[in-house]
């Protein structure tokens with residue numbers, strides 16, 4: 001039995017009993033639909049379509065050699081389960097396309113500079129919260145030069161409600177000064193140059209490059225991408241940079257920008273941190289997250305936060 005594989009846990013709500021009616025055929029053939037990974041045999045009708053009567057049958061009813069062969073086959077199939085198999089990744093991407101075909105960045109902005117500021121302010125905050133602050137902020141300071149003329153202390157009251165306002169003020173004013181001094185007042189469309197700006201790490205740089213300049217230099221790894229990539233077993237890493245590297249290896253480059261937006265929207269709508277809405281999720285039978293709230297497939301304890 002592979003490491004980290006645990007039996008499916010029933011939802012506490014018992015909700016799966018209602019929803020499973022329409023899915024029994026799909027999951028009752030001893031296979032995880034669309035995952036390429038089989039459900040384990042002998043785990044009751046809820047996980048593998050095996051009737052209770054058959055479960056209760058004495059072992060002697062089945063020839064030992066047949067039992068051994070079935071167990072060996074199941075083990076071999078489970079060993080072959082690869083969560084980052086290209087077919088599985090393609091299925092995940094296809095379903096995300098169906099769910100979120102036209103999603104874009106939710107931060108309100110009308111220039112690369114405004115997007116940069118909004119992204120810096122969005123750390124440890126919500127996009128909605130940032131969107132409440134930025135319209136007035138950009139009215140008050142309409143250009144990067146206007147921000148560069150400030151001291152961090154002057155900016156603090158304007159961004160206070162986004163949290164961590166002292167650090168954010170320092171980053172925004174520092175970035176403005178550097179953009180004016182070193183890049184002629186234009187936000188650079190280059191990863192290396194962006195990373196020289198105060199308060200800008202790969203996540204912020206990827207947001208600006210992807211959403212404004214339409215350049216796929218990497219994958220945005222924010223809290224949603226971090227959590228859901230692990231739940232979907234696209235990575236086992238915890239460090240955002242390593243997660244990004246893993247995602248860049250398995251997701252086609254032309255999908256990097258859209259994938260981030262789709263996962264971020266999925267994280268807001270369904271795959272929320274606490275109590276994800278798995279019964280409503282179109283990725284459900286591809287997902288083995290150990291903290292699912294409803295499941296038709298085995299859950300893997302490593303595939304979680």
Ligand code: SF4
Nearest residue numbers: 271276278281284287
């Ligand atoms: S099934 Fe649940 S845990 Fe898995 S992706 Fe969907 S909402 Fe998230």
